[in-house]
Amino acid sequence: MAKPVGIYVKPGSSKENKTGSWRTERPIFKHDTCTDCRICVMVCPDGAVFGSNYIYDPDYDYCKGCGICAQECPVDDIEMVPEVR
Amino acid sequence: MNNQESNTKPKERKRKEKPPVEESLLAMGHRACTGCGEALGAKLVMDVAGPKTYVATATGCLEVFSTPFPESAWRMPWIHSLFENSAAVAAGIEAGLIAQGRDKDVNVIAQGGDGGTADIGIGCLSGMLERGHNVLYVCYDNEAYMNTGVQRSGLTPFDARTTTSPYGKKSWGNKTEKKNLPGIVAAHNIPYVATASVGYPFDLQRKVKKALSIKGPKFIQIHVPCPLGWVYPAHLTVEIAKLAILTGLIPIYEMEYGELTRSRKIGKNRKPVEEYLKLQGRFKHLFSGKPEAEEELEKIRQIAEKNIKKFGLA
Numbered sequence: 001m002a003k004p005v006g007i008y009v010k011p012g013s014s015k016e017n018k019t020g021s022w023r024t025e026r027p028i029f030k031h032d033t034c035t036d037c038r039i040c041v042m043v044c045p046d047g048a049v050f051g052s053n054y055i056y057d058p059d060y061d062y063c064k065g066c067g068i069c070a071q072e073c074p075v076d077d078i079e080m081v082p083e084v085r
Numbered sequence: 086m087n088n089q090e091s092n093t094k095p096k097e098r099k100r101k102e103k104p105p106v107e108e109s110l111l112a113m114g115h116r117a118c119t120g121c122g123e124a125l126g127a128k129l130v131m132d133v134a135g136p137k138t139y140v141a142t143a144t145g146c147l148e149v150f151s152t153p154f155p156e157s158a159w160r161m162p163w164i165h166s167l168f169e170n171s172a173a174v175a176a177g178i179e180a181g182l183i184a185q186g187r188d189k190d191v192n193v194i195a196q197g198g199d200g201g202t203a204d205i206g207i208g209c210l211s212g213m214l215e216r217g218h219n220v221l222y223v224c225y226d227n228e229a230y231m232n233t234g235v236q237r238s239g240l241t242p243f244d245a246r247t248t249t250s251p252y253g254k255k256s257w258g259n260k261t262e263k264k265n266l267p268g269i270v271a272a273h274n275i276p277y278v279a280t281a282s283v284g285y286p287f288d289l290q291r292k293v294k295k296a297l298s299i300k301g302p303k304f305i306q307i308h309v310p311c312p313l314g315w316v317y318p319a320h321l322t323v324e325i326a327k328l329a330i331l332t333g334l335i336p337i338y339e340m341e342y343g344e345l346t347r348s349r350k351i352g353k354n355r356k357p358v359e360e361y362l363k364l365q366g367r368f369k370h371l372f373s374g375k376p377e378a379e380e381e382l383e384k385i386r387q388i389a390e391k392n393i394k395k396f397g398l399a
């Protein structure tokens with residue numbers, strides 16, 4: 001039998017690595033003025049914003065706290081606050 | 086934005102409910118820098134391409150941050166090529182799928198950074214285009230060799246400071262303008278070439294969808310700001326990407342069989358180039374107030390002017 005060449009790893013296994021510990025700032029989704037546009041979902045480089053029907057929240061296990069979602073939210077419904085651990 | 090609508094509480098609003106957000110095909114936990122534009126670009130591309138996509142990725146940040154052994158962020162068949170040959174590897178995948186009769190309803194994507202695409206990988210890319218493989222090539226343009234510590238590439242813009250194009254007594258940064266890579270690709274007379282930006286994610290995803298609906302070789306170059314190499318705070322990635330377009334420095338457009346078919350107009354929204362440049366440390370030396378610095382800024386204004394004319398952005 002032919003020997004496999006190269007390295008195989010499990011798809012999506014990067015989730016083992018909880019990047020939430022990188023955060024120095026934490027996005028707070030206020031659920032106040034949200035228009036359900038989902039721009040926060042689109043612009044998150046980590047694909048860490050989840051939810052439906054006007055209620056969206058980051059997965060804090062992975063959110064790195066870049067603040068792009070807060071910067072881009074057209075109705076200022078996301079606020080960045082210092083991360084406290 | 087409709088203010089009346091935004092003042093009402095969720096339950097009072099009448100709108101068709103969208104399905105809940107699903108996990109991206111580029112899984113969380115990858116090691117891209119906080120606010121990485123390249124990670125954002127790849128996420129947007131993969132989520133349009135879908136799980137039935139074979140991906141070959143050249144060496145570079147995207148490959149390194151997504152696959153630290155023994156983990157992988159990819160939730161589709163994925164292979165790491167060499168730095169220079171993702172186009173050739175993807176071409177081989179496509180040929181193999183055809184030979185096995187498994188080429189229906191699947192996509193093949195080759196991808197790489199600006200260095201991997203415009204410089205070292207340009208030969209393999211050209212060969213893939215010439216042979217007519219049914220492959221989408223995506224170039225993530227963060228305008229330098231980021232993974233090895235910010236060396237200039239053929240797509241580094243004029244006067245940008247990198248470690249190999251430093252600012253100093255005898256230098257204003259990178260001496261050359263961005264290589265016209267989409268033009269070189271379009272000269273292969275392929276069905277579809279587009280430029281896009283993470284500043285306009287909906288436009289980007291439309292272009293990926295369109296490209297994947299076309300049989301044959303196609304190419305998309307995506308402008309992806311890099312907070313580390315461009316030296317700016319991470320929350321500005323999308324903002325800076327938008328300003329690159331609104332200043333005319335990065336034109337976004339589509340070409341079919343070598344002809345320009347559509348471009349994103351900036352019209353009255355046009356911004357002075359300084360608004361884009363001054364946010365980034367790599368252009369800081371242009372804001373010293375010296376007369377020579379003003380001359381350099383004027384050269385950059387001329388680049389924007391040239392783009393606006395050439396691609397009909399006014």
Ligand SMILES: Cc1ncc(C[n+]2csc(CCOP(=O)(O)OP(=O)(O)O)c2C)c(N)n1
Pocket residue numbers: 123144145146147168169197198199200201202225227229230231232233238
């Ligand atoms: C043949 C070869 N030369 C050099 C390298 C070292 N190398 C790895 S990644 C990289 C830079 C990648 O730059 P780019 O393609 O722009 O991708 P980015 O990291 O910026 O996303 C270099 C020079 C290599 N892996 N192989």
Ligand code: SF4
Pocket residue numbers: 027043044045046047048049058059062063064065066067068069070
């Ligand atoms: S702060 Fe950054 S990583 Fe966290 S949810 Fe917002 S966009 Fe995503």
Ligand code: SF4
Pocket residue numbers: 116117118119120121122123124146147150227231232310311312313314
């Ligand atoms: S160096 Fe730049 S491109 Fe590389 S992971 Fe960091 S932000 Fe992304």
Ligand SMILES: [Mg+2]
Pocket residue numbers: 198199200225226227228229230231
């Ligand atoms: Mg690069």
